[in-house]
Amino acid sequence: MEEGKKRLATLVGCNYPNTPHELHGCINDVHAMREVLVRRFGFHPRDVEVLTDAPRSKVLPTGANIRRALATMVDRAQPGDVLFFHYSGHGTWFPSTGKRAGDGRQRDEAIVPCDFNLITDVDFRHLVNRLPEGASFTIISDSCHSGGLIDKEKEQIGPSSVLPTAAKDSSSQVDKAISFESLLAHLTFLSGIDSPHVGEHLSGLFGAEGVSAKFAAAFERGKMPLADEGILLSGCQANETSADMCQGKDTGRAYGAFSNAIQMVLKEQEGLVSNRELVTRAREVLRRQGFSQHPCLYSSDENTDATFLWQRPRPRSTM
Structure with a gap:
């Protein structure tokens, strides 16, 4: 990457x-990801926005705030810039007539902000389509049903690459999943609307202009370019769940299994690592640890073997 190009990141953690x-x-x-971005990948701290629902957070990771942060990041982008979004939290799915998941059901995937104002695969498709030529947008989504979270992005590592895994002791594991039934029940309680359609509840709660483009009346599925700069590293397949681990109150060690695997691979691999290598090695880490989730990679053919975040080699120490 040329000197002077920006590196912009939005990081969202919902507990x-x-x-x-x-x-x-x-x-x-x-x-943890913020530290890696700044220390290893050359992101300036002022260009990394972190949204969490920790106590006393000034800006909560609501649907509106996450959309604002992502839209601002894309608006700032110029050709050659590197954009990055890391999400750790619940994921969900809802019925769709547009595509089929690996298990044969028709569904769309979404992340679940702290106020349940869903951000869908269509929203990420729109963001990627707005990128200036030569800019890249990498997403790590450590959430359930995250495979395919950029609508219509090409699958490079996915269900066809599944390897057998051992069962994981679930005593310290919580799935980052909210079932469609739970999602609909929660939204029905909030909205007071009697409808089986998620979009009607969200529009009633947040207004037509404040919900996912998937539910907007004016939404049209435009043509997608044959190749683009969207890169998705998902924590699991569209029909799988991702694990949230808590090792106990005494140690205070809590982490997402996929996020932790990414951190382990980056720590072990000091040099350049491609998107394909990062997902493949994260899969192997999770397999060794006994998890049943299978991280996936969605990107153009060119970006599959491109360097993760296009990082420059670090200068060798003279000591």
């Missing part, structure tokens, strides 16, 4: 404290 959906490691995940 949903004091709710039935509480997680423990998501905020830890994004703070």
Whole structure:
């Protein structure tokens, strides 16, 4: 990457404290990633925005705030810039007539902000389509059902690459999943609307202009370029769950299994690592640890073997 090009990041961690959906490691995940971005990948601290629902957070990771942060990042982008989004939190799915998941069901994937104002695969498609030529947008989503979170992005490592895994002891593991039934029940309680359609509840709660483009009346599926600069590293396949690990109150060690695997690979691999290598090695880490989730890679053919975040080699020490 040329000198002077920007590196911009938005990091979102949702633990949903004091709710039935509480997680423990998501905020830890994004703070760990922030350190890696600054120390290893040359991101300036002022260009890394962190949104969490930790106590006393000034800006909560609501749907509106996450959309604002992502839109601002894309608006700032110029050709050659590197954009990065790391999400750790709940993921979900809802029925769709547009595509089929690996298990044969028609569904769309989404991340779940702290206020349940879903951000969908269509929203990420729109963001990627707005990139200036030559800019890249890499997403790590450590959430359930995250495979395919950029709508229509090409699968490079996915369900066809599944390897057998051992069962994981679930005593310290919580799935980052909110089922469609739970999602619909929660939104129905909030909106008071009697409808089986998620979009009607969200529009009633947040207004037509404040919800995912997937539910907007004016939404049209435009043509997607044959190749683009969207790169998705998902924590699991679209029909799988991702694990949130808590090793106990005494140690305070809590983390997302996929985020932790990414950190381990980057720590072990000091040099350049491609997107393909990072996902493949993260899969191997999770397999050794006994997890049943399978991280996936969605990107153009060219970006599959491109260097993760296009990082420059670090100068050799003279000591």
